[in-house]
């Protein structure tokens with residue numbers, strides 16, 4: 001399949017449920033292996049400064065046990081850089097992080113934060129880690145990401161998905177238009193383009209139709225649906241939705 005689109009499964013919220021009781025179960029590493037067996041192409045985990053879900057030991061165990069690439073989401077801090085350089089994930093996605101937010105609310109300020117970000121991108125790259133920047137779907141953010149030296153960007157799809165969920169059709173069309181233009185621009189300037197945040201079956205099917213986007217990272221919806229139909233089932237359905245959207249299935 002030459003034009004396939006990769007599915008990265010974010011397992012943060014398995015750890016959220018585990019941490020609600022402070023024990024070891026459910027184990028996000030077990031979820032990662034089940035997701036891989038069911039068709040995930042990689043695993044994503046966000047080690048937050050406050051360790052509200054994924055913990056340091058989860059990253060170590062994921063790195064040791066899973067058979068597909070690990071994408072470590074991290075803020076651009078010295079502590080996180082140290083974790084990345086010690087554990088050497090396949091990829092690191094640099095995200096903005098605020099303690100008071102429920103989830104990653106917006107893209108990185110790559111224009112204003114350029115000087116801060118450059119040394120992080122450089123050191124991760126030198127360690128052989130594939131670096132991506134989680135950005136808003138804007139031309140300015142893409143051009144700044146290229147100038148910073150990141151080989152990959154992940155477009156924040158939150159505004160689009162939120163508009164879809166709220167039934168705001170005109171806003172959703174506008175936001176999808178921004179994503180379409182951004183994905184095309186990323187390819188033009190030689191950036192590998194990923195996308196994620198808030199995606200479900202329908203939005204993943206639609207965005208998979210943009211040929212420049214080569215990877216989707218999806219978490220919350222998958223883990224929520226897994227409560228009702230099980231993780232292997234929901235991963236298989238997401239895989240199918242993405243392949244249909246891509247046109248690699250009938």
Ligand code: PXP
Nearest residue numbers: 104134196197198217218219220
């Ligand atoms: N990509 C990035 C960079 C994220 O920060 C998140 C949320 O942790 C996701 C993808 C997945 O978002 P969701 O859990 O809404 O599918």
